[in-house]
Amino acid sequence: MDKYIKIFIFCIVSLIIVLPLQVKSEKENQHEGSEERLVQNNERKDTGMLIEGPEVELLEQDWQSEEIFEFLKSAFMSQVALSEEGRSMEDVMAILEPYFSVSYIDLFLKENIVEENGQYFTYGSDFALYYLPFFSYSDETKVVYDQKSIFVVEYFPAVTEGPVSYEGHYEAIELERSGSGLKITDVWYENIPEHVLESAYPNSGQ
Numbered sequence: 077m078d079k080y081i082k083i084f085i086f087c088i089v090s091l092i093i094v095l096p097l098q099v100k101s102e103k104e105n106q107h108e109g110s111e112e113r114l115v116q117n118n119e120r121k122d123t124g125m126l127i128e129g130p131e132v133e134l135l136e137q138d139w140q141s142e143e144i145f146e147f148l149k150s151a152f153m154s155q156v157a158l159s160e161e162g163r164s165m166e167d168v169m170a171i172l173e174p175y176f177s178v179s180y181i182d183l184f185l186k187e188n189i190v191e192e193n194g195q196y197f198t199y200g201s202d203f204a205l206y207y208l209p210f211f212s213y214s215d216e217t218k219v220v221y222d223q224k225s226i227f228v229v230e231y232f233p234a235v236t237e238g239p240v241s242y243e244g245h246y247e248a249i250e251l252e253r254s255g256s257g258l259k260i261t262d263v264w265y266e267n268i269p270e271h272v273l274e275s276a277y278p279n280s281g282q
Contacts, residue, residue, distance in 0.1 A: 139258065144228060145213045148249065151175035151260055152208040155184070155198075162195025177252070177259045180206070206263060209247040218276035222269075226251045226258070229268065229276045246273060 139147070154171050163171075168189070172181050184206040188198045198204075211217045211230050220227040227248050234244040248264040 139226075141219045144219055144226065144251070144258070145211075145217070147175070147251075147258055148208060148211065148228060148260075149213070155207055158189070158196075158198045160197075162192065162197045164194075165196055168196050175260055177261045180259075180261055180263075208249060208260070208263065211247075220272050220275045222272060222275075224252055225261075226253070227264075227268075227272045227276070229272060231277065248272065 154175055157171060158168060168185070169181065172184070176184070187205045188207075189196050190199065209230065209232075211228065217228060217230045220229060227250055229246055229248040231246050232242075232244065235241050245266070246264075246268055248268045249260060250262040250264065251258045252261050
C-alpha cells in the first residue's frame with residue numbers, strides 16, 4: 077500500500093510542477109506569434125501609404141508594392157496583346173478577365189476593339205483611352221491603400237518639346253481587393269480623389 081501511495085503523491089507533485097511550466101510556454105508562444113504578426117504588418121505598411129480611418133485595415137491579403145507593379149505590367153501587356161492578331165470575343169475576354177473588372181473591360185472594348193470577319197483586335201495607340209498609364213514603376217510610383225481600393229499614382233512632368241506635348245499631371249489606377257486577388261476597376265486621368273494625392277505626395281501642396 078505504501079508503494080501505491082508514494083506513486084500517487086509523485087504524480088500529484090509532477091502535475092503541480094509541470095502544468096504551470098506548460099501554461100507559461102504557451103503564453104510565450106502566443107506572445108512571439110503576436111510580435112511576428114506585428115512585424116509583418118509593419119513591413120506591409122512600409123510598401124505603400126495607408127490612409128488611416130475607422131474602416132481601414134491593412135489585411136493579411138494586401139499585396140506589396142512590387143507585387144502590384146508586376147500585376148499592372150502583366151495587365152498592360154494583356155491589353156497590348158490584343159493588337160497582335162485577331163481573336164474570338166471569348167479569347168479576348170479570357171485575356172483581360174484575370175486583370176480587369178467586367179465594367180472596365182466593357183469600357184475598354186467599346187473604346188478600342190474593332191471587328192473584321194468575326195475576329196476582334198485593337199489598333200493600339202499611345203493615347204487610347206482605358207489603356208493603363210506608362211508608369212515608371214520607380215520610387216515616383218506611389219501605392220495608396222484606401223479601404224477596399226488600392227490606388228497606384230504617378231506624377232508625369234510637363235513635356236513641351238517634340239511632336240507631343242502636355243502639361244504636368246497625375247494619373248492613377250484604382251484596384252479593388254477580391255477573393256481571387258486584385259481587379260483593375262478604373263483609370264484616373266484627372267479628378268483623382270484629393271485624399272489619395274495627399275497621401276501619395278504629402279509635400280506636393282496638392
